[in-house]
Amino acid sequence: INFNTARFITSAPDINQMPADSGIEIAFAGRSNAGKSSALNTITQQKSLARTSKTPGRTQLINVFELSEGKRLIDLPGYGYAKVPEEMKLKWQQALSVYLQQRESLKGLVVLMDIRHPLKDIDQQLLQWASESRLPVLALLTKCDKLKPGPRKSEVLRVREAVTVFGGDIRVESFSSLKGLGLDRAREILSEWLLQ
Numbered sequence: 001i002n003f004n005t006a007r008f009i010t011s012a013p014d015i016n017q018m019p020a021d022s023g024i025e026i027a028f029a030g031r032s033n034a035g036k037s038s039a040l041n042t043i044t045q046q047k048s049l050a051r052t053s054k055t056p057g058r059t060q061l062i063n064v065f066e067l068s069e070g071k072r073l074i075d076l077p078g079y080g081y082a083k084v085p086e087e088m089k090l091k092w093q094q095a096l097s098v099y100l101q102q103r104e105s106l107k108g109l110v111v112l113m114d115i116r117h118p119l120k121d122i123d124q125q126l127l128q129w130a131s132e133s134r135l136p137v138l139a140l141l142t143k144c145d146k147l148k149p150g151p152r153k154s155e156v157l158r159v160r161e162a163v164t165v166f167g168g169d170i171r172v173e174s175f176s177s178l179k180g181l182g183l184d185r186a187r188e189i190l191s192e193w194l195l196q
C-alpha cells in the first residue's frame, strides 16, 4: 500500500455526513492532543495533510483522506478535551460508539495514547467498544521519543498485558511522529487491514 498518495477528501461535521459506507476505512481515535493528526501526517509522509496543534481540541471535524479509490483514513476529533461542555462530550461518545458498531467499511481502529499516560478511562471505553464490535485495534503509544528505550519498552509490555482484559485483536506498539519510530510497523498493520 502506498500511503504517500493520501489526499484530503472532506471534513464532515458528524458521522452521518461521511462519504458512502463502501470500500475500506481505518479511523484514528484518541484523546485530544494524543497525536492523531501528527501520526496521520507521518504515516502518509505529508507535512500538513492533517492539521496539528499545540492547543488540544484542534480537530473538531471528521477529516476524511483517501489513499486510493475506496481506501480511506479518518482523522476523528479528539475526545475528553476538558473545555468541551459535558453534553457535547456525551453526544460525541454516543456518535463514536454508533460509528464503531455500524460502519461496514470500518476495518480497523488506531487508538492513539500518549505513552506517558495511556489507558485513561475514556481510552478503555473505546477499546471496550472496539472489542464488542470485533474491530481490530492498533494501539499506538505516541510521543515515545519522550521516554528512554528502557522505560519505553516496559511501558509497551505493561500496556500489552493490560489490554488483554478486553479480549479481541488489540496490538500495542510505540510510535513517534517526531522521530519516525514505529513507522514501519504501523504501516505494516494498516496495510494488512487495507488489503483484505
Ligand code: GTP
Pocket: 030, 031, 032, 033, 034, 035, 036, 037, 038, 039, 051, 052, 053, 054, 055, 056, 057, 058, 059, 060, 077, 078, 079, 142, 143, 144, 145, 146, 175, 176, 177, 178, 179
Ligand atoms: P486534536 O486534534 O486536538 O485532538 O489533537 P491530535 O491528537 O490530532 O494531536 P496533534 O497531532 O495535533 O499533536 C498534539 C501535540 O503533540 C502537537 O504539539 C505535536 O507537535 C505534539 N506531538 C505529536 N506527536 C509527537 C511526537 O511523536 N513526539 C513529540 N515529542 N511530540 C508530538
Ligand code: MG
Pocket: 036, 037, 038, 051, 052, 058, 059, 075, 078
Ligand atoms: Mg488532530
